[in-house]
Amino acid sequence: MIGHYVVGQSLGRGDYGEVYSAHYGPDPRVRVAIKSIPKDLRDRPGFVSALRRICEDWSQREDPSIPRFRELICRTDQVVVVRELLAGADIGALLLGPPLRAAAVENMVLSLLSALAWLHRDGRVHGRLKPGNIFLCEDGRVVWLDHALAQATAEVRFDWESAPDLRWSAPESCRRGVDPRSLQAADVYSLGLVIWSLARGRCPCPVEDPQGQLYWHLQEGPECLEELPSWLMSFIARMTAALPENRPKNGMEALQEFKRIRDSGEVLPVDGRSQTLPEWARRPDLESMVNDSAGGLARIFFS
Numbered sequence: 001m002i003g004h005y006v007v008g009q010s011l012g013r014g015d016y017g018e019v020y021s022a023h024y025g026p027d028p029r030v031r032v033a034i035k036s037i038p039k040d041l042r043d044r045p046g047f048v049s050a051l052r053r054i055c056e057d058w059s060q061r062e063d064p065s066i067p068r069f070r071e072l073i074c075r076t077d078q079v080v081v082v083r084e085l086l087a088g089a090d091i092g093a094l095l096l097g098p099p100l101r102a103a104a105v106e107n108m109v110l111s112l113l114s115a116l117a118w119l120h121r122d123g124r125v126h127g128r129l130k131p132g133n134i135f136l137c138e139d140g141r142v143v144w145l146d147h148a149l150a151q152a153t154a155e156v157r158f159d160w161e162s163a164p165d166l167r168w169s170a171p172e173s174c175r176r177g178v179d180p181r182s183l184q185a186a187d188v189y190s191l192g193l194v195i196w197s198l199a200r201g202r203c204p205c206p207v208e209d210p211q212g213q214l215y216w217h218l219q220e221g222p223e224c225l226e227e228l229p230s231w232l233m234s235f236i237a238r239m240t241a242a243l244p245e246n247r248p249k250n251g252m253e254a255l256q257e258f259k260r261i262r263d264s265g266e267v268l269p270v271d272g273r274s275q276t277l278p279e280w281a282r283r284p285d286l287e288s289m290v291n292d293s294a295g296g297l298a299r300i301f302f303s
Contacts, residue, residue: 001025002080003073005034014132015165016041016149021085032070033086037079037149044156048074051152055081058148064141065118069148081148087138090145091194092131099201102228106262109195109232113258115142116191116251120184127154127183129190130168131197166213167205168193172244185244188254192239192247196222204240218242231261234268241270 001007006028008021017038024030042048051072058069068084100108112134119126126133128150135143170189196204204222207213222240225233235258241247248254261268 002034002036002078003071003082005032005082007034014146015128016146016153022082031085032082033067033084035081035083035149037081041153042079044153046156047152048079050155051079051081051148054148054151063118064143065115066144066147086135086143088136090132091134091136091198094136095131095197095201097201100198102199102232105195105199105228106232108198109235109258110255111140111142112191112195113251113255115144116187117255118251119144119147120187120251123184124151125183126150126187127173128165128169129187129194130165131194134194166210166217167203167207169217170244171214171217171242184250185247188239188247188249188251189241189244191254192236193222196225196236196240199225199228229265230267231265234270235261237270238268246270 004025005022006025011019011021011033017035019033019035022032022034055069055072067086071082073080126144126147133145135145137143168190170186173183173186193204205213205216207216239247248257
C-alpha cells in the first residue's frame, strides 16, 4: 500500500524511477499509475517544493497532451506522483518494430506537433522529450510523460548527473545559466529527432559517448532519408537545425509550418551545420574535446 493505493505490477522504469499500476483501495475500479521518486532526487534542496507547485498547476489543467493528475503524496521517506493509468504504448516500444512508411510518419507528425502545441501554448516546456517519454494512447491521444518531474529537476539543480539524454537533446539545452522554461525550441529539436527515428527505426545519433554526441548534434546531425518526401525531410531538417534560431520557436509555430508545407509541397531551405557556430559552441575546440573526459564536456556547460 502507498497511501490509499494498492500497488500492482511494474509498468517500466524511466529517468525518475519505477512506474507501477495501482488501484484506489476504497474503490478498486479506480485504476492509476504511481511513480515513487528516488531518494537522491527527492533529497535535493527545493525539489519537493518545486514539484508541489508544478503539480498544483498540473491539477488545474485540462490538457489532452499530459496525463490527468490525481495526487502527490509527500512523506518523510517517500514522494509519490499519482496520475491516470494510460492504455497504449510509448514510442520506444514502437521503435522495436519495423520503420513506419512515409504516409504513417506524416500522420504521426501531425499528432505529435498538435500535442506539442498544447504543451507549449502557456509557455511550458518538457525538456526531456525522447521516445520513452512520448505515449501513444489507445484513445488517439499523444501524451508527454514525466513533464512535471523534468521541470522540477531542471529548476532545482542542473549538473552533469542530471543532464538530459544527449542522444535526443538540443545542444543548447545542456548549458548552465539557461532557463529551462525558455527552451521550447529545444523541445522542437528533440521531437524532430524522434520523428526521424520513426522513419528509420533507430536513434539518429549513432555515437555512444557524450562528447561525441554533442559534436554530432553541432556538426553532423541526422542524415537525409530518401524514403521520405522531400518536403517532409526538409521540415525534419529544419526542426533539427543545430542553432535554435533556425528552427520553429515552439510547437505552435512548428504545427502551422508543417500544415503549410504539407499542403503546398514546398521544400524548405535549411542552413547546414557548416555555418559559423556561436561562441558557446566553439569553446574549447570541439574536435579536441571528443576524446576528452566527461569532465571536459561538463566544464563547457557548467562553468
